[in-house]
Amino acid sequence: MKTFAVLQLSGCAGCEVSLLNADAWIDEYKLLYMPLVISAYNVPDVDILLVSGGVRTDEDLYNLRRAVKNTKQVIAVGTCAISGGIANLGNRDEVRKLFLAHQVERPHVPRLLPRSHPIDTFVEVDRYLPGCPPTPDLFMAILFDKPDFKPARTVCQECGRKKLKDMRPKHLLGFQSGEVLPDICLINQGYLCIGSSTRGGCGAPCTRAGHPCVGCRGPSNAFIEKESSAWFDSIQRVFASMTDIPPEEIEAALRSPQLALFLFQFSDYAGTDRPPRQKEKVL
Amino acid sequence: MTTLTFPLSRIEGHARVIIEIQQGEVLSAHFQATELRGFEYLVQGAPAEQMPVITPRICGVCSTAHHVAAVKALEDAYEVTPPPLALKIRELLMLGQLIQNQATSLFIFTMPDRLGVSSIFQIEDHELGSDETQTRIATRALQVRKAGTDLIALAGGQFIHPIKAVIGGVTSGIETEAAEKMRNYLEAIIPMAQELFDYYWETSLELGERLGTWGDDQPACYISAIAGSCPNFYGNVLHVTSTDGNVCTTFPAKDFRKHLTYQSTDYSYAGQTSYEGEVIRANSLARINMLYNLGTPQADKYMDRFREAFGQPAHALLLFDMARGIELVYALERATEILSEPLNNDEVAVPYTLKDGEGYGLVEAPRGPLIHHYSIKKGLIDQAEFIIPTVHNNLAIERALRVAAERYITEEWVDMELEYAVGRVVRAFDPCIACATH
Ligand code: SF4
Ligand code: SF4
Numbered sequence: 001m002k003t004f005a006v007l008q009l010s011g012c013a014g015c016e017v018s019l020l021n022a023d024a025w026i027d028e029y030k031l032l033y034m035p036l037v038i039s040a041y042n043v044p045d046v047d048i049l050l051v052s053g054g055v056r057t058d059e060d061l062y063n064l065r066r067a068v069k070n071t072k073q074v075i076a077v078g079t080c081a082i083s084g085g086i087a088n089l090g091n092r093d094e095v096r097k098l099f100l101a102h103q104v105e106r107p108h109v110p111r112l113l114p115r116s117h118p119i120d121t122f123v124e125v126d127r128y129l130p131g132c133p134p135t136p137d138l139f140m141a142i143l144f145d146k147p148d149f150k151p152a153r154t155v156c157q158e159c160g161r162k163k164l165k166d167m168r169p170k171h172l173l174g175f176q177s178g179e180v181l182p183d184i185c186l187i188n189q190g191y192l193c194i195g196s197s198t199r200g201g202c203g204a205p206c207t208r209a210g211h212p213c214v215g216c217r218g219p220s221n222a223f224i225e226k227e228s229s230a231w232f233d234s235i236q237r238v239f240a241s242m243t244d245i246p247p248e249e250i251e252a253a254l255r256s257p258q259l260a261l262f263l264f265q266f267s268d269y270a271g272t273d274r275p276p277r278q279k280e281k282v283l
Numbered sequence: 284m285t286t287l288t289f290p291l292s293r294i295e296g297h298a299r300v301i302i303e304i305q306q307g308e309v310l311s312a313h314f315q316a317t318e319l320r321g322f323e324y325l326v327q328g329a330p331a332e333q334m335p336v337i338t339p340r341i342c343g344v345c346s347t348a349h350h351v352a353a354v355k356a357l358e359d360a361y362e363v364t365p366p367p368l369a370l371k372i373r374e375l376l377m378l379g380q381l382i383q384n385q386a387t388s389l390f391i392f393t394m395p396d397r398l399g400v401s402s403i404f405q406i407e408d409h410e411l412g413s414d415e416t417q418t419r420i421a422t423r424a425l426q427v428r429k430a431g432t433d434l435i436a437l438a439g440g441q442f443i444h445p446i447k448a449v450i451g452g453v454t455s456g457i458e459t460e461a462a463e464k465m466r467n468y469l470e471a472i473i474p475m476a477q478e479l480f481d482y483y484w485e486t487s488l489e490l491g492e493r494l495g496t497w498g499d500d501q502p503a504c505y506i507s508a509i510a511g512s513c514p515n516f517y518g519n520v521l522h523v524t525s526t527d528g529n530v531c532t533t534f535p536a537k538d539f540r541k542h543l544t545y546q547s548t549d550y551s552y553a554g555q556t557s558y559e560g561e562v563i564r565a566n567s568l569a570r571i572n573m574l575y576n577l578g579t580p581q582a583d584k585y586m587d588r589f590r591e592a593f594g595q596p597a598h599a600l601l602l603f604d605m606a607r608g609i610e611l612v613y614a615l616e617r618a619t620e621i622l623s624e625p626l627n628n629d630e631v632a633v634p635y636t637l638k639d640g641e642g643y644g645l646v647e648a649p650r651g652p653l654i655h656h657y658s659i660k661k662g663l664i665d666q667a668e669f670i671i672p673t674v675h676n677n678l679a680i681e682r683a684l685r686v687a688a689e690r691y692i693t694e695e696w697v698d699m700e701l702e703y704a705v706g707r708v709v710r711a712f713d714p715c716i717a718c719a720t721h
Binding site: 008010011012013014015016017018020021023026031035036037038039040041056057059085086087089090092094095098105106107108109110112132133180182205206208209210211214256257258261 | 290291292293294295296297315316317318319320321324325326327328329330333336337340341342343344346387391392395401402403404405421422425426428429432436439440441442443444446447449454455547549550551552706717
């Protein structure tokens with residue numbers, strides 16, 4: 001039996017919870033380390049190491065570097081481990097100051113690093129599984145390396161909502177504004193949906209349920225090796241062609257924290273000069 | 284001085300227990316949360332409307348509770364009342380969360396303590412014999428848990444970070460066909476959950492006998508957002524009971540500061556709350572102590588059995604775990620009741636206008652009462668506060684740890700049972716570190 005381990009750094013455990021739902025692995029893999037469900041305190045030698053969460057404390061960094069030493073394959077799972085995700089909101093300067101103030105008061109707990117980092121800032125990563133969290137199906141696809149698993153290119157392709165030519169909103173409704181019309185593209189209804197350039201494979205649960213896509217899987221392959229501004233521009237072009245909403249309004253909304261969680265981080269390694277992640281490595 | 288460090292597992296998040304001893308005397312027992320993401324800071328400046336999508340990411344285990352609390356806080360600030368159908372769907376969401384959480388805590392986190400294994404994923408057949416009830420616990424545990432996540436997905440769109448609750452209501456109802464399918468599915472899960480819980484009950488009795496204790500801490504005050512009869516985890520007002528079990532205070536979420544005192548420590552990223560100087564406890568046992576009945580047939584049977592065996596109020600630590608099983612059965616049963624009602628026949632949301640001001644949102648999360656408090660300026664979050672159930676429990680956890688330490692530490696040596704006792708004590712409270720530190 002192949003073996004695997006799950007190392008959880010600073011995250012929310014949502015990635016682990018999603019993995020638990022992908023329960024078919026229990027017949028095929030031996031899970032040797034995952035503190036959420038196993039009492040084991042050292043990462044043993046394994047075939048696959050899944051890492052979730054970002055590097056936020058010095059302890060995270062130590063645990064990460066120690067864990068990868070004895071593993072054949074390292075998979076970064078979830079947006080936090082890949083690009084920072086929600087934690088990156090805390091990398092804004094004014095917020096960092098508050099963080100560091102916290103630091104001084106607590107001498108007995110792991111030190112916070114000045115900012116949160118994706119794991120490939122420090123270690124080599126073989127595969128990436130973005131999503132906040134990745135769905136159980138995606139976990140299965142990466143664990144079993146299914147060659148027949150072809151994720152949709154974009155969320156739009158999986159969404160099932162129709163884009164209409166003659167329904168052009170003049171202003172954004174934001175994200176939440178009560179009842180949503182079924183079957184019609186959310187952009188036609190004035191919602192800020194970014195599914196058109198977001199990586200597919202999730203099955204579009206959010207847009208199907210009537211909530212705009214917030215881009216948690218990151219850019220589709222067309223943009224992933226480019227700067228995040230390419231993703232950003234493409235979304236704006238979609239809105240320009242489908243709506244009469246002034247571009248400034250779109251631009252301002254795209255920079256809101258909810259989207260900034262995901263939108264501006266995937267392809268930019270803030271503060272480093274590493275090359276972009278190759279699309280072949282990303283599921 | 285000797286410092287013993289116990290890393291923790293089978294709980295949500297990163298934490299450890301530090302016990303300091305000198306010549307057999309326990310000097311201190313600390314429960315340390317060792318992670319911090321800083322949500323109270325990092326949401327500052329975010330458009331208030333986006334909190335229902337941002338705050339579930341505080342914790343992937345309690346995400347549904349944060350999602351609903353965020354929506355409720357904003358509705359409080361905007362003074363909008365969602366329509367009855369939306370409230371029903373939100374109650375379903377909270378029930379899905381309860382099923383998921385209690386199944387995880389019972390069968391994944393604490394079952395191994397009963398069986399003497401390190402994980403239900405590592406039970407070898409030969410360790411337990413090949414008896415049907417004893418094998419494949421993992422498979423069945425995951426199935427029961429999944430019933431909860433599937434229910435969240437149906438009512439919330441997504442099972443980890445749901446999105447369907449929106450200010451003013453929910454994005455859509457539930458089609459009759461889908462509701463019926465879910466109801467049938469849950470009905471089939473109920474006997475499986477009961478079977479696992481019966482086995483859990485039995486093995487807990489054996490554990491209690493082997494240890495000669497059920498966790499002999501002193502009586503405590505309890506806090507919960509539900510009391511009386513037929514609970515609704517959607518949440519309403521908070522209740523606190525005194526050590527004799529009588530409700531001594533009831534207050535709305537916005538008055539929490541008048542009754543609860545928050546204190547931070549220099550050894551943990553999570554703080555602690557107390558009630559008028561007293562240690563309080565939240566979570567399953569608090570609710571079971573405060574409830575007269577649950578109102579669904581099977582759960583009430585378990586409740587009677589529990590009362591007969593352990594009385595009311597019950598204080599022993601391992602009873603937190605038992606109480607979770609009763610709630611698991613309740614949540615499954617209650618969800619099937621709601622799913623039999625029409626869920627697609629009425630308006631699901633009402634319009635609202637953005638407003639500046641303050642809002643409080645309270646829900647009874649699986650771990651206890653959760654409050655979101657926002658102050659909103661120019662449509663943006665100016666200040667946010669997250670009042671977290673685990674934080675209410677932190678003093679109670681430390682008090683119980685000290686009792687365990689004193690039991691197993693003598694001048695001669697440290698009994699090897701202490702390591703397991705530490706795990707059991709902490710898991711009884713099912714703490715969530717990601718939430719507690721946020
Ligand atoms: S990627 Fe999302 S689900 Fe995974 S740990 Fe981060 S916040 Fe949680
Ligand atoms: S833009 Fe959004 S709502 Fe429209 S088709 Fe794409 S994913 Fe669906």
